[in-house]
Amino acid sequence: MATSETEIKAEKPLDFIRQIIRDDLASGKHKTPVTRFPPEPNGFLHIGHAKSICLNFGIALENNASCNLRFDDTNPSKEETEYVESIKNDVKWLGYDWGDNLFFSSDYFDNLYDYAVELIRMGKAYVCCLDAEEMREYRGTLTEAGKESPYRNRSVEENIDLFNRMKNGELAEGSHVLRAKIDMASPNLNMRDPVIYRIMKVDHHRTGSKWCIYPMYDYTHCISDALENITHSLCTLEFEDHRPLYDWFLDVLKTPAHPRQIEFARLNLSYTVMSKRKLMQLVSENLVSGWDDPRMLTISGLRRRGYTPASIRNFCDEIGIGKRESWIDMGVLENSIRNDLNEIAPRVMGVLDPLKVIITNYPEEQTEEIEGKNHPQKPEMGTRKLPFTREIYVERSDFMEEPPKKFFRLGPGREVRLRYAYFITCTDFVKDETTGEITEIHCTYDPETYGGNAPDGRKVKGTIHWVSAVHGVPARIHLYDRLFNIENPDADKDVNFKEHLNPDSLTTLTHSVVEPSLAGSAPGTRVQFERQGYFCVDKDSTDESLIFNRTVGLRDSWKKKK
């Protein structure tokens, strides 16, 4: 087992980042890699973050190295402790461990301040009094160089004094910023004297009221990486233009280490949105039930939906790491959870939309205990007893009054197998003439077919699932479909993404009946309802009121054909 796994890993080609790391190790540039996952605590983690988490922690694991969890908390106006806890929880749930390496950018506020003073002393930074509007004008455009700020050549002393007064809260928000002195004519806008500190008279979730100036991302991130001795700082493509700035700070400040920033493409999934802002909007406008709504592609949503950590890790592994902006089909994610659940989920029977069947030749008071396999390919998963009675429920969709030829289920005069039980033949049905609804069907069973085989060798094409009407346990079932009804809800800039919300993304079934072995199932329990799909007991489920969430349906080639 261990051998075959390592063989598989050895065969799998390395992505370009792992190749770089392998080369850096081979050349002796680094003894061991150190990575980091740097979320901003301003929202919940989603499947896109999982890609980054699996990359960074995965590299650490493969190299027996460490990956730091660092909260990038430089903007106290947007960040909250609540998110810190949810993020830690989600990373842990995904199966990763940062050990003692839990950090916050705010841990480095003192260092960052000292480095800023050093920049000023070197004549590489200055306090600028341009307001936001003016600064934009001075910055120039994509095709025209910017103009130098009139404050660009203040003396070191004046800059030190002003920066000090910024820090001491003597100056108003927006009135002054500290800027790096680089090159207003650079074709890279990030190099046109970027702001490195701004005044924000806001309490910080960790440092309280200690600071009223806060450092900007570009300045903070590279130095934080250097202070933590990160070797490879992995981020998404939009930061490619920031790399020269990343390197500039570290070169000028001569930090003890100079990590290498490498950019990779972020994950895009069809039929969903991935930006934290939009997810936040869905939550705050109650378009979903919360961050953990099972339709949300947040880690907590996927967890509640029934996804396993392994399935998410496999998914991330499968989609690979590259620099092309790609769109992954939702089916790939669904496939990864099916693959995992197919192996581990016990099979059970549950009738989502019940239709009563009366087996007219079965004794009224009789109950038989029929044995069902918990997994047809894995006898080690054991068996369970299924009570069989004269009245049972079957799936409404398993009966048709006028079935087409290829319909291998119940219809007038047709014979099917009840899974693990008997062959039954439909003899009659009752229909509500006003609504046209079939209210019950009558069948006879063949006592010779106990267990599901006919001694005379006769075959049936269909096997359907069932639950005893007297022993069945009522349940509420949530069926989920994609949250949006078009592949890319963000594509059209003129149409709000919310216009594309799928009105049928949630279907609640309140009259479902499941087999009695499921009574009292604990939240988080995952099963396969045979012929239906994989389901997970919802966190709000109780012994009195069972709730199942459909994680994903089974592949259905019959539905496809229709």
Place this chain on the structure above:
RNA sequence: UGGGGCGUAGCCAAGCGGUUAAGGCACUGGGUUUUGAUCCCAGCAUUCGGAGGUUCGAAUCCUCCCGCCCCAGCCA
């Protein structure tokens, strides 16, 4: 029309001057099956955005062209 990136099948993605251009998803056909599931087997790019060039040999190197993405927050 500045700068930085990216183009291999319907969707991902290997490939790193000499291979029949990996693999997965999807799709199609067949087999097994007491889940129309799973599993198994087979098929699925004479061609790598386009055009030239270098070379005995190019998806891989060079040139030009085309297309797409990102950048003008005191957000990250």
